[in-house]
Amino acid sequence: MHGNSIAPSATSADLDITRYGYVDALQYSNWDRELLLQWRTGNIACVHVTVAIWEGTRDTMRTIGRWNRRFREHSDLIAPARTAEEIMQVAASGRTAVVLGFQNGSPFEDDLSTVELFHDMGVRIGQLTYNIANHIGSSCYEPIDAGLTRFGKHVVKEMNRVGMIVDLSHVGKLTTLDAIQHSERPVMVSHGNPDAVWPHARNLSDDLLRELSAHGGLLGCAPYPHLTGGDEVTGRQWAEGVAHAVTVMGIDHVGIGTDSSHKWTDEDLHHIRMGHWTHEMNYGAGSPDKPGWLPWPQFFRTPEDFPGLADSLAAVGFDEAERNKLMGGNLIRLYADGFTPRPA
């Protein structure tokens, strides 16, 4: 059964998240209190944060443990959320709801049972690959993409069962297509852009975006400079990219995933890109002429600038109801459906 829309039953006023703030479909920073305060300044009601890029099962638990400590130490600013209802409750309290997720299938190792166990620990979104091929499928940088592996199909099915949304950012194109079609619940690309507007290995063709939305899925458009034209891009130009996605996918299937990354050193970036898989220089989304952290564009320097994205969207013609969908309404509906275990 492929759903062709995002949980119509969850469109009630109960999920009117933009009453409280916006939803960011992905950030990955070296968080401290200063960055958490930026969320409040930016009126961000909910953030999906990355807790694994290369880590295996055990090390991922250490990172989740650090988040659980943050939740206790900064309970005035943030709280964990495992359901859309909890997101709404946290947002209504004037804090930012934090949803845990992976940017790699590495925490699952080769053990299908870890999907349920990480769901138990609060993980609600799992990207199948980071920048290299793994036991689940191929990344967008791999020369040959053999699609979802047998284990990968089990993982997608298990994620569907327990209520963990499949994220296809960074994933190879054939693997992405396989996952969209194999998944029995809507999937997302939490941070990416239309390749037709900004050509990049991590961005998606119109055909793939159509397939994504046809199966109820969502694209989180990213102001991340490597995925647009760089730091010279204006808010209006970025919003035109969003408008392209909406033209291709429909207004109900697009959101925002900023891919905000802050307080990482160049050494951290080295690790983020090269992990443990290569001793040779690798630039990830960058290139030899753009080897380091790119400056963020003027229109989105930090998550504090999130409200300005609404202005950019307005400038290219999105009305208030459309902006509310793009700035959070579509994501909260996807979460409401996707975070729920499938009835037995």
Add this chain to the structure above:
Amino acid sequence: MHGNSIAPSATSADLDITRYGYVDALQYSNWDRELLLQWRTGNIACVHVTVAIWEGTRDTMRTIGRWNRRFREHSDLIAPARTAEEIMQVAASGRTAVVLGFQNGSPFEDDLSTVELFHDMGVRIGQLTYNIANHIGSSCYEPIDAGLTRFGKHVVKEMNRVGMIVDLSHVGKLTTLDAIQHSERPVMVSHGNPDAVWPHARNLSDDLLRELSAHGGLLGCAPYPHLTGGDEVTGRQWAEGVAHAVTVMGIDHVGIGTDSSHKWTDEDLHHIRMGHWTHEMNYGAGSPDKPGWLPWPQFFRTPEDFPGLADSLAAVGFDEAERNKLMGGNLIRLYADGFTPRPA
């Protein structure tokens, strides 16, 4: 704050577990469907099963994963339970509720955050040590017991916070005393006996039993032959040991923890006792003249014989109301209190 009684608020008819069957405070077998069927024959409404004796964090997750698979494959016989209410629901459905627990602090490694993460995964009972000293405290076999370590105190406090009952079976006597006094919630010795009746390193002195009950705790009396006089012991003799515990601790502080262990080979027993900590022969609760699995006593060969324990208890004078407390009522009240996270 030391509670001096087991959750008086949870004594309602809602927790009348013996309407449905009995509660076994500990088993550790190499389970298959045949053993699960024994639970139903034995009218066992709830079993605390061991998912770690020597395993670290990662390997314990594999064992929990296997249980999650068993829950799916044998859903006609068993279901997981994380709260007393879930235990009652499963029992009312004519199945056996399974509570996950550790017989060692090894799954926590040196990482306090794992306590909460394993609670997330369904673990509700944690024994601080198995047969050797660890980073939490000392076992009952260690020549010098230095009591709870600093990390051990953090672990007990964290278990109190998240709702995981401290189990002091196998634990050294000073560490046991420390844990009873340091814990802010009632603790248990899930499987043991009064040392005054059956002298054994793993059994407990009357003084320690009094301290346990004075802090709201519970002893699960074990028919396990190493902890009584061996397989020649009769049901009546075993029940006299229970009666001694009741005399010392009070009728509200005693239950049954059979320590049933079945379908393990001699090689498994070798591992259960020696784990990875010694290359020299070690007999655990046994001895050179009793090196292997002892035969179980006639009155309790397998969990199928659980109902007969009630007859033995009747034979030494316990009336029906008292038998109901001993056969499950006391344990479900302890669980109702101890499995609940402490309010923030």
